[in-house]
Amino acid sequence: MAVSSQEHPILGSLNDAQRRAVSSNAATVAILAGPGSGKTHTLTSRVVWLIDHVGYRPEDVVVATFTVKAAREMKDRIGRALGDGREKKIVLGTFHSIARRYLAAYGRQIGLAPKFGIADDNDSRNIINRICKRLQLTLDPPAARAWISKKKAGGTEGESKSAKKLSVGLQELQKCYDEYQKQLKLSNLLDYDDLLVRCVELLRKLPSCVSNIQTVLIDEYQDTNGIQYELMKLFAQRYRRITVVGDPDQSIYGWRAAEIQNLWRLLREFPGTAEVSLEENYRSSQSILNLSLAVIQQDKNRYKKVLKPVHSKGTRPVLRRLKSSTTEADWIVSEIRRTLLLTGNMLVHSDVAILLRSAALSRHIESALGKAGIPYRMIGGFKFYDRAEIKTLLDYLRVIHQPENNDALGRIMNVPRRGIGEGTIKNLIEEAEQSSMSLWTLLWKHCRGDRAAKTRIAKHAEQRISGNLLRILNGLRKQIGEAASDKTATPFSLVDLIQQLLKALDFEKYLHDTHPDDHEQRWANVLEFVNLAADFSRELNQEGDDPLPEIEGVDQAIEAEVLPRFLANVALASDAQTGDKQEDKPLVTISTIHAAKGLEWPIVFVPAVYNGSIPHARSEDSDEERRLLYVAMTRAQCLLYLSCPSYSSSSNGERTELSSFVNPINLAFAKKGPCLDRAVLEQIAHIVRRPLPSQKAIFGSLPPMHCTEDNLFPIDPDEAQKATNTRRIGSGGCSSTDASRFKRPRLSGPGASHELGQEPEFQREYTTTMEQSSSFTFSVGFVQSGAAPARGTDAAVSSTARASAAGPSGSARPTHMATRPTGRPGASQFSAQRMNPANTVKPAMTPELAGHKLGLGKVPTRPEQRTQRTQLVKPYAVFSSSPQRPRSPQESNHPAGVEEGDENEPPGEPTQPAACLHVTTCIGLGGLGGYKKPAGLGIKRIEPMAQLTKPFKPLTMNRPR
Numbered sequence: 001m002a003v004s005s006q007e008h009p010i011l012g013s014l015n016d017a018q019r020r021a022v023s024s025n026a027a028t029v030a031i032l033a034g035p036g037s038g039k040t041h042t043l044t045s046r047v048v049w050l051i052d053h054v055g056y057r058p059e060d061v062v063v064a065t066f067t068v069k070a071a072r073e074m075k076d077r078i079g080r081a082l083g084d085g086r087e088k089k090i091v092l093g094t095f096h097s098i099a100r101r102y103l104a105a106y107g108r109q110i111g112l113a114p115k116f117g118i119a120d121d122n123d124s125r126n127i128i129n130r131i132c133k134r135l136q137l138t139l140d141p142p143a144a145r146a147w148i149s150k151k152k153a154g155g156t157e158g159e160s161k162s163a164k165k166l167s168v169g170l171q172e173l174q175k176c177y178d179e180y181q182k183q184l185k186l187s188n189l190l191d192y193d194d195l196l197v198r199c200v201e202l203l204r205k206l207p208s209c210v211s212n213i214q215t216v217l218i219d220e221y222q223d224t225n226g227i228q229y230e231l232m233k234l235f236a237q238r239y240r241r242i243t244v245v246g247d248p249d250q251s252i253y254g255w256r257a258a259e260i261q262n263l264w265r266l267l268r269e270f271p272g273t274a275e276v277s278l279e280e281n282y283r284s285s286q287s288i289l290n291l292s293l294a295v296i297q298q299d300k301n302r303y304k305k306v307l308k309p310v311h312s313k314g315t316r317p318v319l320r321r322l323k324s325s326t327t328e329a330d331w332i333v334s335e336i337r338r339t340l341l342l343t344g345n346m347l348v349h350s351d352v353a354i355l356l357r358s359a360a361l362s363r364h365i366e367s368a369l370g371k372a373g374i375p376y377r378m379i380g381g382f383k384f385y386d387r388a389e390i391k392t393l394l395d396y397l398r399v400i401h402q403p404e405n406n407d408a409l410g411r412i413m414n415v416p417r418r419g420i421g422e423g424t425i426k427n428l429i430e431e432a433e434q435s436s437m438s439l440w441t442l443l444w445k446h447c448r449g450d451r452a453a454k455t456r457i458a459k460h461a462e463q464r465i466s467g468n469l470l471r472i473l474n475g476l477r478k479q480i481g482e483a484a485s486d487k488t489a490t491p492f493s494l495v496d497l498i499q500q501l502l503k504a505l506d507f508e509k510y511l512h513d514t515h516p517d518d519h520e521q522r523w524a525n526v527l528e529f530v531n532l533a534a535d536f537s538r539e540l541n542q543e544g545d546d547p548l549p550e551i552e553g554v555d556q557a558i559e560a561e562v563l564p565r566f567l568a569n570v571a572l573a574s575d576a577q578t579g580d581k582q583e584d585k586p587l588v589t590i591s592t593i594h595a596a597k598g599l600e601w602p603i604v605f606v607p608a609v610y611n612g613s614i615p616h617a618r619s620e621d622s623d624e625e626r627r628l629l630y631v632a633m634t635r636a637q638c639l640l641y642l643s644c645p646s647y648s649s650s651s652n653g654e655r656t657e658l659s660s661f662v663n664p665i666n667l668a669f670a671k672k673g674p675c676l677d678r679a680v681l682e683q684i685a686h687i688v689r690r691p692l693p694s695q696k697a698i699f700g701s702l703p704p705m706h707c708t709e710d711n712l713f714p715i716d717p718d719e720a721q722k723a724t725n726t727r728r729i730g731s732g733g734c735s736s737t738d739a740s741r742f743k744r745p746r747l748s749g750p751g752a753s754h755e756l757g758q759e760p761e762f763q764r765e766y767t768t769t770m771e772q773s774s775s776f777t778f779s780v781g782f783v784q785s786g787a788a789p790a791r792g793t794d795a796a797v798s799s800t801a802r803a804s805a806a807g808p809s810g811s812a813r814p815t816h817m818a819t820r821p822t823g824r825p826g827a828s829q830f831s832a833q834r835m836n837p838a839n840t841v842k843p844a845m846t847p848e849l850a851g852h853k854l855g856l857g858k859v860p861t862r863p864e865q866r867t868q869r870t871q872l873v874k875p876y877a878v879f880s881s882s883p884q885r886p887r888s889p890q891e892s893n894h895p896a897g898v899e900e901g902d903e904n905e906p907p908g909e910p911t912q913p914a915a916c917l918h919v920t921t922c923i924g925l926g927g928l929g930g931y932k933k934p935a936g937l938g939i940k941r942i943e944p945m946a947q948l949t950k951p952f953k954p955l956t957m958n959r960p961r
């Protein structure tokens with residue numbers, strides 16, 4: 001029976017099923033439901049209910065999330081609901097961070113040396129590479145590493161099974177595993193998997209340390225692996241109270257040994273489990289949900305669930321075809337700017353996410369966003385802590401904390417340069433590992449003149465090691481030690497430590513000398529790192545996790561030092577964006593799909609939906625790849641865009657094939673971005689629960705001439721390309737009609753050669769106006785033929801960017817040209833090229849032709865005025881001062897502007913007022929319903945770009961009076 005919201009305010013925001021789950025008295029509760037159904041919301045509410053209503057002490061509640069970001073968000077939400085700071089006492093975090101806390105507190109009980117460090121991916125990789133070499137194993141090091149990780153992550157119950165499966169090479173793998181563990185131990189390191197494995201060992205050996213735990217709650221349960229399942233059970237070993245939320249359709253961590261079977265295992269091992277399903281999707285519009293379901297339902301073996309949208313239909317998701325990855329990135333930028341402008345800042349940059357199958361795909365997108373001046377942040381890709389200068393500082397700190405860390409010490413031995421070659425460093429590490437001593441000890445031996453050491457180090461290098469490296473490290477270690485033991489001395493803070501280190505290394509000068517081009521940026525990163533350390537220390541003092549509760553009779557080590565906690569925080573912050581302290585600025589998010597799990601955004605782009613990218617070429621599990629796409633699509637609330645470049649961004653620029661998950665349903669997508677008319681905006685406002693700005697506010701803030709439609713790029717890039725080639729053949733005096741035999745004239749200057757997948761760039765002696773029709777005035781918007789003042793528009797940004805890439809003066813080109821549909825791919829490049837004096841390009845229009853008038857066909861009349869002026873409260877046709885007919889309910893069963901049904905169905909009439917207030921009536925291209933089509937275009941709707949490729953009569957216009 002559902003409990004009423006009067007019993008606790010937290011129940012007020014829940015539906016019946018959610019309420020049942022939150023207030024369930026069952027010891028074990030499993031909430032299995034689809035995306036956006038409020039699983040996390042329900043879990044958070046249950047935590048509040050259990051603490052505030054049932055009366056569990058917060059320190060007796062364990063909540064495990066899958067990412068650091070999710071943990072933070074959950075803590076915030078619980079904190080807001082509890083309202084009195086009790087959330088700080090909850091043992092809440094990722095499995096890894098919770099395990100680390102227990103190991104830091106009780107690890108001694110299982111023989112763990114105090115001050116253990118965490119081996120990050122880099123450390124593990126290096127150690128395994130060396131082992132394979134040293135022991136002359138025939139193993140592929142990455143494969144060996146994956147095997148070792150899987151073996152640990154599978155949990156103790158999976159061990160015998162995996163051993164049986166792998167007979168070939170098993171001995172070598174086992175040897176590698178043993179040696180790897182030995183080296184980690186020597187360096188006093190635990191890798192990520194060890195944190196979990198050792199914590200399981202601890203909780204088995206010392207159950208009393210979790211004897212206080214009343215209940216355990218797990219988010220994203222479908223992605224738990226064997227060892228995490230064991231941990232969950234061990235944390236809950238006393239009272240066996242567990243709540244899990246998950247969705248098998250979102251299981252995307254199979255490669256990390258996540259086991260979907262954990263769901264059935266839980267139901268089997270905890271027979272009284274109450275199962276609750278949540279069936280309403282609160283996140284996405286109906287169209288987004290329907291298409292996402294159409295993707296996941298291709299998997300016939302999935303666990304079927306009901307998922308009903310609560311929101312209205314919304315606009316159809318878009319599947320956009322672009323010529324190349326560069327164009328794809330430019331289109332994304334232009335679409336972001338278009339949508340944000342046309343929603344009148346109801347949506348901001350932080351409402352946009354670009355979700356990538358792999359971080360490597362971000363290159364073009366980052367570059368396009370950067371050039372357009374759109375601020376962004378990366379999640380799950382190249383992170384602040386991965387920057388070279390920051391890694392170096394972190395390695396110094398790691399060695400100061402823990403000198404046995406061979407890899408960290410190896411990496412800083414010659415940074416800044418001390419005249420030690422890479423080979424020597426390798427040999428030293430090798431020698432240390434072989435003789436089971438740390439590199440630190442070996443270096444001291446060297447410097448003390450112990451000639452038993454095998455590896456020779458040049459005298460001058462040896463002097464620098466002892467006089468500089470070891471002296472600095474030792475000096476700082478001593479200072480920390482003294483400050484810790486002498487309570488009366490001035491405390492030696494983390495920031496003091498870093499600042500002294502920077503001074504001792506003369507780090508600014510080092511950056512200046514070694515990175516003359518970007519040393520300022522790097523130094524800024526360093527300063528940011530110092531700020532970060534200051535923030536961390538401050539937060540730790542003010543609101544850091546409280547220590548684990550004291551358990552009678554069990555000794556707990558209290559972690560007083562800031563440095564190891566800071567280092568652990570960095571090592572475990574794999575998915576949280578730290579460092580770029582722009583959290584409060586609205587930033588576009590670029591994220592891997594994996595790291596986007598559990599999150600949502602009003603606007604989501606999923607680029608590169610082609611075979612090889614998604615499904616990924618190296619993935620062995622196509623179902624998991626499909627689930628990944630499903631996860632990506634279901635992050636979107638209002639607008640979803642998938643895109644596919646014709647050529648991949650790889651170095652060989654292969655021709656792509658639309659993703660096999662999307663291909664069967666590709667007709668259900670719109671081919672270009674939606675028309676953002678009032679009705680669409682109302683739906684968006686409703687979904688995101690924000691006030692909708694007035695028409696006046698929206699269009700008052702639009703830059704003049706701003707393009708209100710997604711028509712700056714061809715709908716069919718291949719068609720556009722063919723047409724371009726044909727036109728070139730026709731006008732270039734080539735006798736053959738075989739396009740394949742057409743040779744593109746080489747561009748002069750750098751970048752002259754044309755790569756596959758790049759926008760075509762070509763020049764010729766001169767072009768006629770119609771050949772450069774895209775820069776002529778027939779399309780959307782009125783443009784003078786002379787240079788217009790530069791205006792910040794979408795395409796202008798991208799083309800300006802290209803222009804500036806072409807030469808320093810490129811950015812000086814008038815941007816107006818790019819505000820119109822380009823007419824064919826690469827038009828913006830033409831413009832950029834033309835305006836760049838560095839290029840010896842002839843003008844697009846010869847002076848003789850400048851005065852040429854287009855032959856006039858039948859002059860199209862103004863669109864018929866179909867409604868009385870008095871009725872015109874707001875709608876105007878796009879870029880036209882002519883009024884247009886508002887849609888009557890009889891005419892349309894769905895909101896105006898919402899594209900649906902047949903692809904050939906003309907979209908609804910746009911209802912924005914004119915963005916530019918001149919009197920000209922321009923002829924809109926295809927898609928602007930209500931206009932008379934120019935002669936020659938036929939009755940059937942032709943996409944704007946396709947129009948340009950068909951033979952047609954010149955378009956005409958009413959000139960301004």
Ligand SMILES: Nc1ncnc2c1ncn2[C@@H]1O[C@H](COP(=O)(O)OP(=O)(O)OP(=O)(O)O)[C@@H](O)[C@H]1O
Pocket residue numbers: 013014015018033034035036037038039040041042247250282283597598599600634
């Ligand atoms: N009962 C409700 N009424 C209104 N909105 C709700 C309700 N429950 C959840 N929501 C909203 O739905 C959205 C999705 O919720 P949540 O993130 O908890 O879903 P989820 O099931 O965890 O999604 P996913 O599995 O994709 O991570 C959030 O914006 C949340 O505020």
